[in-house]
Amino acid sequence: MNKQQLSNALHVGGTLENALSGNYNLSASSVVQEAVKLTQKHFWQFLPATVVLTIAHILIFLVALTIMNGTPYSVMEAFIGKQQMTPDLMASARIAVFAATVLSAPLYAGASLMGLSHAIGFRTKPRHIIKGLAYALAVTLAMSFINALQSFSSQLIPLLGIFLGITFSMTILLICEKRLRPVEAMIVSFRAIIKKLIPLTLVYIVIAILFVFSYATAGLALVWALPFMFNVKGVLYREMFGVGIEVTVSQEGDDDSSSDDGNKEVFNA
Template identity: 40%
Template sequence: MNDNLEKEFNVGGNIETALSGQYELKASNIIKEAWQLTIKNFLSFSPTIVVLILLQITIFIVALKMQLGDPSAIFKIFEDSADSTQVQSIIESVLIANFSYEVISAPLFAGVCIMAMSHATGFKTQIRHILKGFQFTIPVMLMTLMALMLQGIAGMVLPFLSLYLSMAFSNAVLLICEKRITPMRSLLLSLRAVNKKILPVTAAYALILLMFFVAALFYGIGLIFVLPFYFHIKGIIYRDMFGVKLKVINTGGNPPNNGNKTQSQVFDA
């Protein structure tokens, strides 16, 4: 006989309030909490970020090698002897490789987003939890593909629009993983919700861009802090906008935990 008792509750907002904008979202609070989470989870989360980066670089190099044969050919665009046709071909190869690594690594990216969301709801994580995104491989890859295509089209019209869409679609991956929403609907919901709180969201992501720029000036060393901070920003904004559904399971145990176990839809405590 199973004596487990389950009770669900929601942390943060919900889809209705996200679309109506009837909730509070302050950039200062987001930034402060994101930094606290980054420091608190630094030792456990940073290695996951390193794993993600290494895998993405590997995918990019393989994709580039398939296009150019020799990845070092990319440096020919800086040579005076390179003709315009050759330069254009190399640039197209780089764009295709970039497109490929973003789509292929999307489940890994989703796993890191889930981990950051979990930190924002009080869970601890381990490196192996990066694999949590693989259960959503197809929808996450489809969403990434659609988002990149829309950003590419927008970028041809006005570069700023591509940057805006990147921010507007930032919640889509967690909507798929946590709310089980379809790829296209996740993009639309994220877009509508971000537009309702465009100023605080823009302020938070503008700080991220500035931090990326400063980190690049110092040979990328600062990225070890900036990248976890970026993912925690995403997790906090998602929690406050759409909420995270948690479940308390009473297993009938004894103190100190009174037999209670808390978990989310995508992250088992």
């Protein structure tokens, strides 16, 4: 039996050049509507991955608090008002949040890639959460830079920290999909997003409302909010920067007949 493989590279969505020039269309309502449909379609496959990310984040947070305070309970009791929140406890809480965010960055990258896969029509499996480990060093460095800048700027002007969070929001996907270096990805994300800041801010306001609602429901709404957030980012990235896809068609047989099972589409991220 002879086997023949034909490969073609496709590009879906915008381009890096158009994103940097602001030459792309972006409707906040369309992005939110598409993300809702994607979340409904892929909810049960995506939920385990976001649960893994959440558990990893919480565990790192608790371990960091334990290392600094001997126990995580003192900070928790201060947050719920059972004891006074001292400057030392507040500082340890901030460091723990920073550590959890930075050290869970590879899993965050994996979830982001899953959202991007959904946005270009691919299904995912829970194990795809570990795809971000291939970019562990780069995404961890990027997350360190972003969180340090946000933390410092928030001390000066609270809204500045939010602004930086929005403008750097495409950094992780740019590292994974476009293979940019951390600082380069941050600059590209900032330059592209600043061109369409108003519609992008509206999208992130919707995400923020969902997370506030999640806190009001003791975190229960996070089971929807987290997958939704990553799907939103996937749709935004596709529209802004575009995604490269490799399509491989395999044909087997001497009679030039082909089987549908031989067709395989691969998203190389």
